[in-house]
Amino acid sequence: MSSPNVEPEASDRILTIPNVLSGVRLLLIPLFAYLLLGPRADGLALIVLLASGATDWLDGKLARALDQSSRLGALLDPLVDRLSVVTTLVTFVIRGIxxxxxxxxxxxxxxxxxxxxxxxxxxxxxxxxxxxxxxxxxxxxxxxxxxxxxxxxxxxxxxxxxxxxxxxxxxxxxxxxxxxxxxxxxxxxxxxxxxxxxxxxxxxx
Structure with missing residues (x-):
């Protein structure tokens, strides 16, 4: 009877594709706020908002598909989600949207x-x-x-x-x-x- 395959420990990984995508989403947050409140480039801000939503969906899919779930990702992903939502809501209020x-x-x-x-x-x-x-x-x-x-x-x-x-x-x-x-x-x-x-x-x- 062959021994079962042992999956490599991935919980402490830092540099994973999902974590990189979460980092990109984190960088998009101040860019979105600047575009919306500074030059009021709503078209570009919309593209950034859609890109942020797409990477949010993608990093969860990739974490499961590539078996790249990690402790950092478990903390980083919801944190970026909350920051993104709060930033969007606050900037929308400031703009009167x-x-x-x-x-x-x-x-x-x-x-x-x-x-x-x-x-x-x-x-x-x-x-x-x-x-x-x-x-x-x-x-x-x-x-x-x-x-x-x-x-x-x-x-x-x-x-x-x-x-x-x-x-x-x-x-x-x-x-x-x-x-x-x-x-x-x-x-x-x-x-x-x-x-x-x-x-x-x-x-x-």
């Missing part, structure tokens, strides 16, 4: 959910399973933002894109906040039902 309260709702939702992670950490539990509706909400918002940026001009295309982008933004924001409430409720029920690990250890001891 979206109202400030929409950005406040979306950013506040993420901050709240980040706080709920301590509930699971204190109980030595994994984070909750991803809600499919939450993925759908994120997808709708990621489509809405480029569409809204494309609606900033005075062309006929911009006129058509404006109501589409606003409709997507409303639906995406509603779904995003609703799923945030579901995640928060789930964390609340866990906090009530499961004592922290230290308390369980003290009782067992």
């Amino acid at each position: 979206i109202p400030w309260w929409v950005a406040a709702l979306l950013i506040g939702r993420d901050l709240l959910l980040a706080g709920t992670m301590f509930v699971y950490k204190r109980r030595s539990m994994p984070p909750p399973d991803v809600i499919y509706l939450g993925k759908a909400a994120t997808f709708v918002l990621m489509v809405a933002l480029p569409v809204l940026l494309g609606s900033t001009g005075d062309t006929g295309v911009a006129t058509v894109l404006a109501p589409i982008g606003n409709a997507l933004l409303i639906w995406g924001t509603g779904l995003y906040v609703w799923t945030g409430a579901l995640y928060t409720y789930k964390a609340f029920t866990v906090a009530k039902a499961v004592p922290p690990s230290a308390d369980r250890a003290a009782r067992n001891g």
